[in-house]
Amino acid sequence: MSSLEAHMISRRTFLRGGVASLALWGLMPRTAIAGARDPRLLVVVLRGGLDGLAAVAPIGDPDYARLRGAIALPASGEGAGLPLDSLFALNAAMPALHALYQRGDALIVHAVHSPYRGRSHFDGQDVLESGLAGVARVEDGWLNRALVQLPAAGRTNPRGLAIGAMVPLLMRGAAPALSWIPKVNDLPLRQSTIARLHDLYAETDPVLARAFAEGMEISRVAEADMPTSAPAPTQPRPALQVPGARLNREFTEAAEAAARFLSTPDGPRIGVLSYNGWDTHANEGPLKGQLAARLGGLDAAIHAFESGMGLAWKETIVAIVTEFGRTAQVNGTQGTDHGMATAALLVGGAVKGGRVLADWPGLKEAALYEGRDLAPTRDLRTVLKGVLRDHLGVPAGALAGSIFPGSAALPPLQGLVA
Amino acid sequence: MSARDAVTALRRFGLGPKPGERARIAADPRGFLLQSLTDRAKAQIADTGLEPSHVVFAAAMAAQRRQRLARANAAEPGTIMQDGAKEGMQDTAKEGAAEAAPAPEPRQAPQPAPGASAAISAPPAEKLGQIRREALLGEGAARFRHAAATDNALVERLVMFWSNHFCVSANKGPVRGMAGAYEREAIRPHVLGRFVDMLLAVERHPAMLVYLDNHVSVGPGSRAGTNRGLGLNENLAREILELHTLGVGGGYTQVDVTSLARILTGWTIANLDNPRAEPGRFFFAPPRHEPGEWTVLGKRYPAGGVEMGEAVLRDLAAHRATARHIASKLARHFVAAEPPPSLVAKLERTFLATGGDLAALARTLVEAPEAWAAPPVKVLPPYDFLVAVMRGFTLEPRPELLMRLSAQLGQPLWRPPSPAGWPDADTTWAAPSALRERLRIAEVAARQADRSADPRRVAEDLFGAALGAPTAEAIARAEVREQGLELLIMSPEFQRR
Numbered sequence: 001m002s003s004l005e006a007h008m009i010s011r012r013t014f015l016r017g018g019v020a021s022l023a024l025w026g027l028m029p030r031t032a033i034a035g036a037r038d039p040r041l042l043v044v045v046l047r048g049g050l051d052g053l054a055a056v057a058p059i060g061d062p063d064y065a066r067l068r069g070a071i072a073l074p075a076s077g078e079g080a081g082l083p084l085d086s087l088f089a090l091n092a093a094m095p096a097l098h099a100l101y102q103r104g105d106a107l108i109v110h111a112v113h114s115p116y117r118g119r120s121h122f123d124g125q126d127v128l129e130s131g132l133a134g135v136a137r138v139e140d141g142w143l144n145r146a147l148v149q150l151p152a153a154g155r156t157n158p159r160g161l162a163i164g165a166m167v168p169l170l171m172r173g174a175a176p177a178l179s180w181i182p183k184v185n186d187l188p189l190r191q192s193t194i195a196r197l198h199d200l201y202a203e204t205d206p207v208l209a210r211a212f213a214e215g216m217e218i219s220r221v222a223e224a225d226m227p228t229s230a231p232a233p234t235q236p237r238p239a240l241q242v243p244g245a246r247l248n249r250e251f252t253e254a255a256e257a258a259a260r261f262l263s264t265p266d267g268p269r270i271g272v273l274s275y276n277g278w279d280t281h282a283n284e285g286p287l288k289g290q291l292a293a294r295l296g297g298l299d300a301a302i303h304a305f306e307s308g309m310g311l312a313w314k315e316t317i318v319a320i321v322t323e324f325g326r327t328a329q330v331n332g333t334q335g336t337d338h339g340m341a342t343a344a345l346l347v348g349g350a351v352k353g354g355r356v357l358a359d360w361p362g363l364k365e366a367a368l369y370e371g372r373d374l375a376p377t378r379d380l381r382t383v384l385k386g387v388l389r390d391h392l393g394v395p396a397g398a399l400a401g402s403i404f405p406g407s408a409a410l411p412p413l414q415g416l417v418a
Numbered sequence: 419m420s421a422r423d424a425v426t427a428l429r430r431f432g433l434g435p436k437p438g439e440r441a442r443i444a445a446d447p448r449g450f451l452l453q454s455l456t457d458r459a460k461a462q463i464a465d466t467g468l469e470p471s472h473v474v475f476a477a478a479m480a481a482q483r484r485q486r487l488a489r490a491n492a493a494e495p496g497t498i499m500q501d502g503a504k505e506g507m508q509d510t511a512k513e514g515a516a517e518a519a520p521a522p523e524p525r526q527a528p529q530p531a532p533g534a535s536a537a538i539s540a541p542p543a544e545k546l547g548q549i550r551r552e553a554l555l556g557e558g559a560a561r562f563r564h565a566a567a568t569d570n571a572l573v574e575r576l577v578m579f580w581s582n583h584f585c586v587s588a589n590k591g592p593v594r595g596m597a598g599a600y601e602r603e604a605i606r607p608h609v610l611g612r613f614v615d616m617l618l619a620v621e622r623h624p625a626m627l628v629y630l631d632n633h634v635s636v637g638p639g640s641r642a643g644t645n646r647g648l649g650l651n652e653n654l655a656r657e658i659l660e661l662h663t664l665g666v667g668g669g670y671t672q673v674d675v676t677s678l679a680r681i682l683t684g685w686t687i688a689n690l691d692n693p694r695a696e697p698g699r700f701f702f703a704p705p706r707h708e709p710g711e712w713t714v715l716g717k718r719y720p721a722g723g724v725e726m727g728e729a730v731l732r733d734l735a736a737h738r739a740t741a742r743h744i745a746s747k748l749a750r751h752f753v754a755a756e757p758p759p760s761l762v763a764k765l766e767r768t769f770l771a772t773g774g775d776l777a778a779l780a781r782t783l784v785e786a787p788e789a790w791a792a793p794p795v796k797v798l799p800p801y802d803f804l805v806a807v808m809r810g811f812t813l814e815p816r817p818e819l820l821m822r823l824s825a826q827l828g829q830p831l832w833r834p835p836s837p838a839g840w841p842d843a844d845t846t847w848a849a850p851s852a853l854r855e856r857l858r859i860a861e862v863a864a865r866q867a868d869r870s871a872d873p874r875r876v877a878e879d880l881f882g883a884a885l886g887a888p889t890a891e892a893i894a895r896a897e898v899r900e901q902g903l904e905l906l907i908m909s910p911e912f913q914r915r
Contacts, residue, residue, distance in 0.1 A: 215850030
């Protein structure tokens, strides 16, 4: 935070130099001058594997309701999705996103996936963030490598922003990055870790299991500031319950911070933040339970970010991505396991939205990837390359070169930017 | 040899593996441990520029004297003396040592001239407190750094075991500045030496004399006793018999306790004005020593001076009950609260056969198949947990933070709850709130660990085949890397040894 302030002060001082600044303007590349336009990009990584079929449900697909059973979004009545087009409906927990969609500020890409074809979170996130075609040990991420290209694109301030306790791989690399840690941090991860420890101890160590359960109960009682408006806890594992209001606070605080930095006149222009807790193996609850609460938190965060950006919203794109989707069929514990293709979201005033881009493979058994997952029909890199090229002006050569190596055969997707 | 042995060597007999260490010793885990027992110098903390205990103690006495004088000078008649210096007041009785050569300060503080202003000068205890605090922090920092880095963790575990067996507590003001130096001076030189030498070093160390009040114990029939009406304090004598040597039920009586207390009168600390010994050092003060011969455990010790107590300690060190007590305590600490009886028997035999050779005792422990076969039931004490995390994830030790965390987890460094030391049941440290605190620490550690560390590889590196399938699976299925590392740190495999 302090380094950002220092940086901002020096930039302001520089601009107040009046005549000297004006003289410099003449030397700047055309894009910067033409640049009343000052594009911003925020990448949001949903870690744990977002269930794209629950967030953006293909309710018009004849096999959807059968595969999803009790956790399918109903076509009408309570919990019915918010209509997007003839095939898709948006989860009812996301009214703000729906409003943006109707305004043309939100684009949904479905049946999309990174080149990763395994089912490990770590590896999937690595591929998503490294920008490589497969699993490999790498020290920097595609977003940082894109930052390095910004001066060539006539953009100033090639400095990234990472919201969270760690700078994620996506933002690590040669270009400098600021980081900012929200006060309320990583609650969903804490909750999910607690649930996993309960399970691990239950299986392996009764003494630790009992002590841990008691310890968590003590802290639950101690921290019981849960608002009564929170969704009624109906699920068997109370540890997984993050009260909706607290979750919203955690999500929106990070989003507000990102907006504060990205909307500052001389602040960073490219940022990343992560929301954890999407690994919904049991009691997924896309209508009322944990996933609905998380999607609601994400919706509140999008809304908070939009408000925070103010006028800069029209120059902004938020790309919301995840490492993989989840199984098409609901499992035995009312959840879903690690799958393949999923949905990605582009939100912002600079997005040519109001539509769902999907080369829909269908959910018939024969159409499923390995007989179980939504099949990937679009490579996420084509979407990201389209945004980098048309929104930030990253040179085409770098897109298939340093940023997404070996992706020359995947042209940037056209027409994503308004 | 089992695939788990390398992990057992580094965890049950160590402080947790450092990256690569498990693979490095896998060919011969026992040989690795036995090798570390061959060099007594390895028990020492490398030159750290830390002060010897007598220097700290003397500095504290000098500060106390200055403060007392300042207080007396500032005192105004006609008002009531208020707290002023709580610590200083308390120390009047505690730090004040032998008056044989005149007491460090007059035993009563210079009459706080019938009352001193409540608004007395600056709080005089601060300087004294600061000397002790800084010494403690410096010693703690050295201890944590050494534990995090050492390649001879078994030796450090032995240091910790013996330091706890002969514990002092920094909760007692005058001990605070010496607690760390005590360990370096009385424990470390002997952990691979002889029990009797450690016993002699411990019982005459100023930290122990102050902790168990022997420095103010005066023989009722001694010159100081008859002149000033001062008397016996049995604290040290009792704990020597009950905790340090024979153990509860070791066959001693109250008469033995009192006799030993009389024998130990005069074992005190040289004060600032002592012409015959360096201030802050052990000092035998004949005018406080109870005259006469005394009987302990049926043996008569002829009248004499400091050698009487030394003779008793030598006999106690060689006693069968001591061998049994130490053997059992060592097995309970390293293996299980209910250790295999055959293991205890082996340790006891070695202790007796070698005359209390502590390196031989450690070798017997390492060479006993029972010590390796027993399942890992002991939950890591907080200090060991923090050290294991630092070692496993190559975290830079931040001593002040570690000392705070150690206290938060229930085990402040060198502050055990009683002279019996820290409890050592298998699950003493698995209290509900403590596990919750460990999770918080795991979260911080996971964020500070190498950011590209794949939890699956870290788990394999540290545990290999000793990692159970449920834990391996939970780690592999973690949502994000740091969660994988958190689960590893919180797993039963990491929490127990």
